[in-house]
Amino acid sequence: MAESAVSFVLVKLGDAFVKEVLHLHGVSEQVEKVSRELTRIQAFLKDADTKHVVNERQKQWVKEVRDLAYWIEDLIDTFFLMVPERKPGKREAVKRLFVKTKKLPAVHKLGDEINQIMARIQEINESRVTYGITNIGEGVEGEIRQPIQPLVPSDVDEAGIIGFDEDREEIISLLLDEKTTRRYVISIVGVGGLGKTTLARKVYNSEAVKRQFEIRIWVTISQTFELIDILQKIAEQLQIEPPKDLSEHQLNKLYQALTNKKYLVLLDDIWTTNLWPLIEAIFPDANNGSRIIITTRFLNVAEVADPISVPYKLQFLTEKPSLELFLKKALPNRNGNEECPTDLYEISKDFAKKCGGLPLALVVLGGLLSRIPASYVAWDKRRNTMNWANDGERCLAIINTSYEDLPFALKSCFMYFAAYPEDYKIDVGPLLRMWIAEGFVPQEENKTLEDTAHNFLEDLAQRYYFIFFWK
Helix, strand or coil, rough: HHHHHHHHHHHCCCHHHHHHHHHHCCCCCHHHHHHHHHHHHHHHHHHHEEEEECEEEEEEEHHHHHHHHHHHHHHHHHHHCCCCCCCCCCCCHHHHHHHHCCCCHHHHHHHHHHHHHHHHHHHHHHHHHHHCCCCCCCCCCCCCCCCCCCCCHHHHHHHHHCCCCCHHHHHHHHCCCCCCCCCEEEEEEECCCCCHHHHHHHHHHHHHHHHCCEEEEEEEEECCHHHHHHHHHHHHHHCCCCHHHHHHCHHHHHHHHCCCEHHHHHHHHCCCCCCHHHHHHCCCCCCCCEEEEEEEEEHHHHHCCCCCHHHHHHCCCCCHHHHHHHHHHHCCCCCHHHHHHHHHHHHHHHHHHHHHCHHHHHHHHHHCCCCCCCHHHHHHHHHHHHHCCCCCCCHHHHHHHHHHHHHHHHHHHHHHHHHCCCCCCCHHHHHHHHHHHHCCCCCCCCCCCCHHHHHHHHHHHHHHHHHHCCC
């Protein structure tokens, strides 16, 4: 994120209008020095990234650079907030602007603050050597990356369900069981990354289930939730007026909309036992075979939802489906085991074994290897340099390695997703414009910023698509 902040400031300082205004105030030479030093610092930041900075002193240096960039950006923004509306590119307008603003307090302090910034840059440059961030051009050479393939949602869906065919059929049979007419809850329980949501989606969208239930509702809950939001999402899918509050009258509207209907409600990713007692009353039990599916990491959540129903505990993938899923992601243009080169087959088994049957880890690791040459040398090098962890830390270690493998410009874009709430539906257009506004997207020859940003999103989606669906 620090390099993006520096890049954004350099773009601002390079603006022709900004240059001319600063020239009229007699500080252009100082600003040019700041710009040159920032350009050098930007190069060191890229070098630090290729060397995978993990040293705490180096991390502190990167933080200091980021704070410096924000300081400069704030100075520029504060200065131009003090000046009236302007017309860039017109010299006479600049002259009038100078006359109107030359006596502003911000203008008088501009030179002094730039001097302070130069002094801070000097300190940062001196500390850079101490922190060991040196030798531009001698960083780790990045591997050749494979071209981005267009996303095909159907392929993604098939890759995600590998190894869960029996689970899917068993849950569907529970849903369609005519002997059990009471409304009951089927709980899919398992650790994070096991594929609960993917399995639930496959069940939810099966043709047999679609034919059986008059109403189907899907609501994602997640770790933090507001009850009114959940009820409004249910009302939206029922195509009725959403409740304005949690009064009995408002809740009764939802109850009536489901009365005498055979419905399937899927509550995805429940984290707490508190939700079900709050929401249960809106789901009528007319002994007509209505069903509720919940996905959760916690057995006690399932027990609270329906003490009689036996939770469906999702298991880790066995060796064969693990390898199949890994190869499907690592070699996306080949037909899994059948077209896996002989020299890669054994090393692929080792990679799959390291993931311990956790689908998310298999998908992420496979996606990581799909970005480097499909050769034994390249894969063995990756295997030997990975920081393999144990048990619950395994998946995080693999995801972290995948993040470190991202091209430099993509890292800030990826981290930007943390600004959104969990399970939030993100509109692509505004997201890309925010990336551009933040300075994350560099100008590429013969491409608009929008085109480059869209390519960034395609690349991230190809690498991390399953992160947004596997739970």
